[in-house]
Amino acid sequence: MKPAVRRTTLAVDVVVLSPTADALAVLLVRTPAGSRERWMLPWDAPQATEGLEEAAARITESVLGTTPAYFEQVGAVADGKRHPGDAEVSVGIVVLSPSGAGAPAEDAEWFPIASLPTLAPRHRTIVERAAAVVRQRVDQSPLAFRLLPPTFTLSDLQSIYELLLSRRLHKASFRRALQASYLVEPTDEWRSEGRGRPAQLFRFAPKKRRGARRGVRFDLFSE
Amino acid sequence: MKPAVRRTTLAVDVVVLSPTADALAVLLVRTPAGSRERWMLPWDAPQATEGLEEAAARITESVLGTTPAYFEQVGAVADGKRHPGDAEVSVGIVVLSPSGAGAPAEDAEWFPIASLPTLAPRHRTIVERAAAVVRQRVDQSPLAFRLLPPTFTLSDLQSIYELLLSRRLHKASFRRALQASYLVEPTDEWRSEGRGRPAQLFRFAPKKRRGARRGVRFDLFSE
DNA sequence: GCGAATTAGTAACAAAACGTCACTAATGTC
DNA sequence: GACATTAGTGACGTTTTGTTACTAATTCGC
Numbered sequence: 258m259k260p261a262v263r264r265t266t267l268a269v270d271v272v273v274l275s276p277t278a279d280a281l282a283v284l285l286v287r288t289p290a291g292s293r294e295r296w297m298l299p300w301d302a303p304q305a306t307e308g309l310e311e312a313a314a315r316i317t318e319s320v321l322g323t324t325p326a327y328f329e330q331v332g333a334v335a336d337g338k339r340h341p342g343d344a345e346v347s348v349g350i351v352v353l354s355p356s357g358a359g360a361p362a363e364d365a366e367w368f369p370i371a372s373l374p375t376l377a378p379r380h381r382t383i384v385e386r387a388a389a390v391v392r393q394r395v396d397q398s399p400l401a402f403r404l405l406p407p408t409f410t411l412s413d414l415q416s417i418y419e420l421l422l423s424r425r426l427h428k429a430s431f432r433r434a435l436q437a438s439y440l441v442e443p444t445d446e447w448r449s450e451g452r453g454r455p456a457q458l459f460r461f462a463p464k465k466r467r468g469a470r471r472g473v474r475f476d477l478f479s480e
Numbered sequence: 481m482k483p484a485v486r487r488t489t490l491a492v493d494v495v496v497l498s499p500t501a502d503a504l505a506v507l508l509v510r511t512p513a514g515s516r517e518r519w520m521l522p523w524d525a526p527q528a529t530e531g532l533e534e535a536a537a538r539i540t541e542s543v544l545g546t547t548p549a550y551f552e553q554v555g556a557v558a559d560g561k562r563h564p565g566d567a568e569v570s571v572g573i574v575v576l577s578p579s580g581a582g583a584p585a586e587d588a589e590w591f592p593i594a595s596l597p598t599l600a601p602r603h604r605t606i607v608e609r610a611a612a613v614v615r616q617r618v619d620q621s622p623l624a625f626r627l628l629p630p631t632f633t634l635s636d637l638q639s640i641y642e643l644l645l646s647r648r649l650h651k652a653s654f655r656r657a658l659q660a661s662y663l664v665e666p667t668d669e670w671r672s673e674g675r676g677r678p679a680q681l682f683r684f685a686p687k688k689r690r691g692a693r694r695g696v697r698f699d700l701f702s703e
Numbered sequence: 704g705c706g707a708a709t710t711a712g713t714a715a716c717a718a719a720a721c722g723t724c725a726c727t728a729a730t731g732t733c
Numbered sequence: 734g735a736c737a738t739t740a741g742t743g744a745c746g747t748t749t750t751g752t753t754a755c756t757a758a759t760t761c762g763c
Contacts, residue, residue, distance in 0.1 A: 260539075262567045263525035264487040302486035305568070309558045316483075330555040333571045335532045344485045345528070346571075348556045393620060396697035412740070418696055429742075430695045430722060437720085438698035453739025454729035472653045472750070473641055474619035475661035635711070652713070653751060660749090676710025677758035695721070 268344035269312040270300040270380060272331065272387040273321060275354040275367065276404050281420050282367040283384060284354075285374070286320055288341060296374045297341045298383065299365070303348075313350040323359035325352045327403040329394065331386045338378035349383040351391060353403035395421045399440070402461040408444055410456035411435070439464035491567035492535040493523040493603060495554065495610040496544060498577040498590065499627050504643050505590035506607060507577075508597070509543055511564060519597045520564045521606065522588070526571075536573040546582035548575045550626040552617065554610045561601035572606040574614060576626035618644045622663070625684040631667055633679035634658070662687035 273284035285296040299320045303312035310328045318324050331349030340347055361367065368374065370388060373381075394400055401417045415431050435441060441459040449455040496507035508519040522543045526535040533551045541547050554572030563570055584590065591597065593611060596604075617623055624640045638654050658664060664682040672678040 260491070260522075260524040260565055262489040262491055262565045263527075265490040265526070266485040267488040267490060267569060268483070268485055299483075301483040303488070303558060303569070304486075306560075307558075308560070309556055309569075332553040333532055333556045335526060335530075337529075337531070342483055342485045346490060346526075346532075348569075396699055397616065410740085422696075424693065426695060427722065428740085429724090430720095432741075433721080434696055434698050440698060449730070450739075452731050452737075454741080456740055470647065472649060473645075473657055475657050475663060476620055633711085650751065651711085652753090653749095655712075656750080672759070673710075675708075675760045677712080679711055 265346055266342075266344045267302060267346050267348070268300045268340060268342055269303050269309055269316065270298045270340075270347045270349050270383050271313050271316045271352055272298060272349060272384055273317055273325075273352045273354055274370070274387070274391065274404070275358075276356045276417055276420055277367055277369070279420075280369040280371060281388075283370050283373060284320060284361060284365055285368055285376075286362070287364040287366075292341060293339075294341070294375050294377055296366075296368075297376060298380045300342065300344075300347075302342075302344075309348055309350065313352055317352050317354075320362050320365045321354065321359035322362070323354070325354050325358075327353045327400075329353075329390055329398075329400070331383060331390050334379060334382060334386075336379065336382065338382065340379040341377050347379055347383060349387060351387045353400065355404055355406050357406060392421060392423075399461065399463065402440075405461075408446065408458040408460050410448060410458060411441075412456055414441075414459070488569055489565075489567045490525060490569050490571070491523045491563060491565055492526050492532055492539065493521045493563075493570045493572050493606050494536050494539050494575055495521060495572060495607055496540055496548070496575045496577055497593070497610070497614065497627070498581075499579045499640055499643055500590055500592070502643075503592040503594060504611075506593050506596060507543060507584060507588055508591055508599075509585070509589075510587040515564060516562075517564070517598050517600055519589075519591075520599060521603045523565065523567075523570075525565075525567075532571055532573065536575055540575050540577075543585050543588045544577065544582035545585070546577070548577050548581075550576045550623075552576075552613055552621075552623070554606060554613050557602065557605060557609075559602065559605060561605065563602040564600050567602075570602055570606060572610060574610045576623065578627055578629050580629065614644060615646075622684065622686065625663075628684075631669065631681040631683050633671060633681060634664075635679055637664075637682070 275282050286299050288297050299316050301316050313328055314324050329351040333348050335346045404417050419426055440463045442462040444458045444460055446458040447455040448458055498505050509522050511520050522539050524539050536551055537547050552574040556571050558569045627640050642649055663686045665685040667681045667683055669681040670678040671681055
């Protein structure tokens with residue numbers, strides 16, 4: 258084998274996710290005039306000196322006005338399908354943005370992930386894979402907390418999990434599991450939403466857990 | 481934002497994993513004369529018409545002589561660290577090869593993952609991330625079965641899980657969980673290894689499981 | 704041939720985790 | 734003050750899990 262590099266057109270495509278009223282939303286930008294679709298994921302080529310997550314941060318910044326702190330890679334895609342900039346290879350990156358952080362630029366808009374407008378096929382693939390990645394990692398990384406402001410109520414947190422997993426969770430079980438995980442700590446503040454009992458605010462503050470590793474799970478094929 | 485593609489040097493770096501006697505092994509190839517390190521991961525640029533997994537299959541084929549069937553993406557890396565071919569961006573791909581499948585080419589060799597020779601920094605990163613990815617997904621995808629021949633004993637399977645997770649599992653728990661998962665079915669064959677009671681051979685044959693989804697896990701930070 | 708060693712496989716029990724129901728608590732609305 | 738609404742918890746039965754201890758089938762040494 259005589260390996261050799263080859264110059265390839267590369268794009269970083271960013272799936273910015275944020276919870277809206279009652280659905281996960283994706284940030285899309287309007288395409289330039291003359292494009293086949295009206296909307297696309299924010300994307301750009303990575304600059305020479307810049308890492309891929311850095312590129313994703315820069316792209317997000319330009320569309321949302323804030324620099325996000327949390328990324329997950331969706332992976333690289335070279336499926337031959339059409340990309341808005343005709344990149345041969347795309348690197349998909351998910352950016353998690355807390356509700357209420359930043360504001361979409363003039364040509365950008367939030368869309369519920371379940372009802373997106375038509376996208377270039379490559380972009381549709383990336384959004385689907387992004388959703389799968391997020392769903393898969395939600396209980397192995399502190400993903401859900403990155404979709405919330407620094408302090409939040411436990412009901413808020415449960416709603417995020419319900420959005421991400423798209424199924425209802427039982428309140429008592431959820432709280433018991435959370436308690437056992439030492440991931441949050443209460444603050445002194447309480448928030449009254451209008452009606453109902455005020456809720457205590459918590460913050461994400463994971464404590465070192467002793468390595469109580471359990472057996473194998475065999476959670477395959479979870480559909 | 482005016483996104484535009486840019487030509488970038490890209491490499492597909494392949495981490496071929498296979499179980500050897502008592503450790504996971506990585507397949508490395510000798511570097512060309514004059515390189516800083518003596519060994520490297522097999523790699524190449526993806527050809528114009530070829531997907532990334534296809535490229536990984538081709539590269540593996542050229543080093544091991546067999547076309548593997550299972551891939552996991554490690555993700556794209558553009559960390560500025562040195563790559564043997566000075567690619568700006570690497571896509572890492574894990575290939576799982578059953579024990580005994582194929583034979584290393586003349587300039588290739590298996591190394592236990594825990595004691596690799598010096599690699600270019602980029603390659604070291606990719607191996608580390610590959611190990612992490614495999615460990616993380618082992619109970620969500622049928623990963624372990626791809627490291628075994630088509631039929632295997634339950635003790636074989638348990639050993640693979642122990643290799644991947646690098647911790648011991650309890651036999652009874654392991655088998656009970658496996659039973660409940662409907663992932664394997666027994667064959668009529670038995671294998672005698674020399675000493676000890678012969679073991680029944682099983683094959684990987686996942687059955688549709690009713691979606692008995694449970695609550696959230698909060699298995700964070702399982703370091 | 705026969706006991707010791709070795710590997711495979713399982714039954715059964717205790718502890719932990721989980722799903723659920725039913726309740727108490729604090730607020731706003733009428 | 735009754736009631737609707739949201740927050741939070743106690744308690745109970747069921748399921749899952751970790752562990753121990755056993756039985757089963759083979760080879761090895763003698």
